[in-house]
Amino acid sequence: MKIRTEEGRTFFYFLLLAAFVVSYFLLQDYLATIVFSVVVVVMFKPAFDLFRKWFRGRETPATLATVVLISLTLLIPLFLIINITVNQAIEFQQQLSTLVVGKNVNLTNVITHINRLLASVPYLDRYQLTEAEIVENVRGIVEPVATFLANKAVSIGSSSAEWVAKIIIFLSIIAVLFPGYERFIQLLKDLSPLDDRLDQRYIDRMTVMTKSMVKGVFIIAFVQGVVTGIFFWIAGVPYVLF
Known part of the structure; x- marks a missing residue:
C-alpha cells in the first residue's frame, strides 16, 4: 500500500517532536551550553569564512583558527578579570590581617577620635568603643565571608567534571557547525513546510x-x-x- 506524502510528513513531524522532547529531558542540563554554542557559531561565522579563504577552502585549519580566535576573545578578558580580582582579594586580605592581627596604629587613632566625638554628644558620652570590640566585630564579619568563599571553592571543585563536559560539548558543536553551517541551514529548510525563500x-x-x-x-x-x-x-x- 502506497503511503501518501501528507501522512508520511505528519508521521515524520510526530517522530521529530518526540525526539525533541526526549532530547530535552536528556540534555536539559546542557541546553544553555548548546544555545550558547549556536550563538557563538552565528557570531563568528564571518571569521570562519575569512579563515577558509585564507586556507584556500580547507575547513579543518579554518575551524582550528576560528576556535583559537574564540578562545582568545573569551578567555583573555576573563583571565584579566580573574587576575585583577585575585590580586585585589589578596591585597584586601593582607591589609585586613594587618588591621586585625597587627593592631595597626591607625585603628587606635580612629577609635580615640570616635570616642572623643561620642563624649562630646549628650546621651552618647557613656558609649565608648574599644579596640577589642572592633576586632571582634571585624572577625565576626570576616569569618562568614571566608566560610562562604571556602564553600564556593569546594563547590567549584566538585563541579569541575560538569564544566569539562560543557566545554567538550561546546567545542564539539562549534567544530561541527562551522564547516557544516550551510548543510545545517539547508536541513532546517528541508524540514520546514514553508517555501525555501x-x-x-x-x-x-x-x-x-x-x-x-x-x-x-x-x-x-x-x-x-x-x-x-x-x-x-x-x-x-x-x-x-x-
Missing part, C-alpha cells in the same frame, strides 16, 4: 536579531562597567572588582 528570510532575520542582541548586551555591559569604574575611581573606592 521564506525560510531563508526568517533565518536571516533571526541571525540579524541574534547578532544585534549580543552586540547590544556587550556594549551596554561595557559602557556600564566603564562608567561605574570611573565613578569608583573618582570616589577613591578600593577593591572595585573584589
